[in-house]
Amino acid sequence: MSSPTLKPADPVFKPFQPPSGGDLTLRSSDGIEFRVHSLLLHIASTVFSDMFQVGTNNHQVVDLAEDSQTIGLMLEHIYPVKSPVIDTFDKLEMCLTVARKYDIKGMMGNLDAELRCGAKSELVAGDPLRACVLADSFDLSEAGKVLARLVDWKTQLLTPEALTRLKTLSPRSELSVRLVGTQAARANILSEILFGFTQYPMNPSTSPARSIPICQNCDKIRSSTVVFVPSWMVHWSHSVYKILVTHDFKDLPPSCNFLDPELLPRLAQQPKVNVSMVCAKCVGAAKASEEYVIWVSRVRDVIDSRLRNLDHLYERP
16 A cells, blocks of 8 residues: 655644654654654654664764655644544545554554444544445454445445456455456446336336337236336346356357346246246237337346446456
8 A cells, every 4th residue: 555645734834743852852754853762662653762862862863755744644643632633534545554563562452442433433434435445454354344444335336336346446356356346246236237126227117118019918017007118028137147247248149148038938937937927919919019028128238338347457467
């Protein structure tokens, strides 16, 4: 994960400064000096305790790689003066990074507790996916459990956009996204289209589906029903879903060609389909019509368009 960069919100931004009486100077990468108490740093961080000895050199200056805002946030966690406000994920990631680098266990514990608050934290509730990725990146297992559940409840991951964002936030999840995420998103897209009987192109009350001929008996039922779904359409959708969820849309074997009008009578002959469940007259009328071919082609085009959005997720970055 790349190191976050933060710019002060305004030109008069002032980082936290420790109380007076320090015996050591820390200097940030942007030239800001912090007069600190070496004893507190020695207690808080094993890295700092190895870097210098307490009170040995009152004029010692230690140059750090972090900028003044990062060091200020770190010192706010170390000094028992006030709790720092972590109101952005950039700040949170900066704090986690510096806490791990300098092995500041108290600071890491505070940040872990913030993440474990889950939805009670306004920051976390606003973007549980990013919070979960941070917990995973910094090996905060308990926070990760809480946040994984929150993501499950609050975040729809089964879209190309969400999976792309997950790959961006967590590059190490790239293989999982390609192997698992795309498969789940594919099933979700197919389900939305093929079982969306109140929306285009499946809605039997609108064109082109309404133009497909049906028998006289079913036509009487359709005229008195707000949304009439032909019996064959439900079974057709279920069969096509099973075909496309396990086969490449662009390379279907002849036996799985859902554009073939003969798929309809084959549906009616399936062992698990009772004769009373599918109107044979509607099947005969539909499969012989040009309107059926037009409708199936529209369904195919919509599916093809939606599934194309997954193509880039199969590629390695």
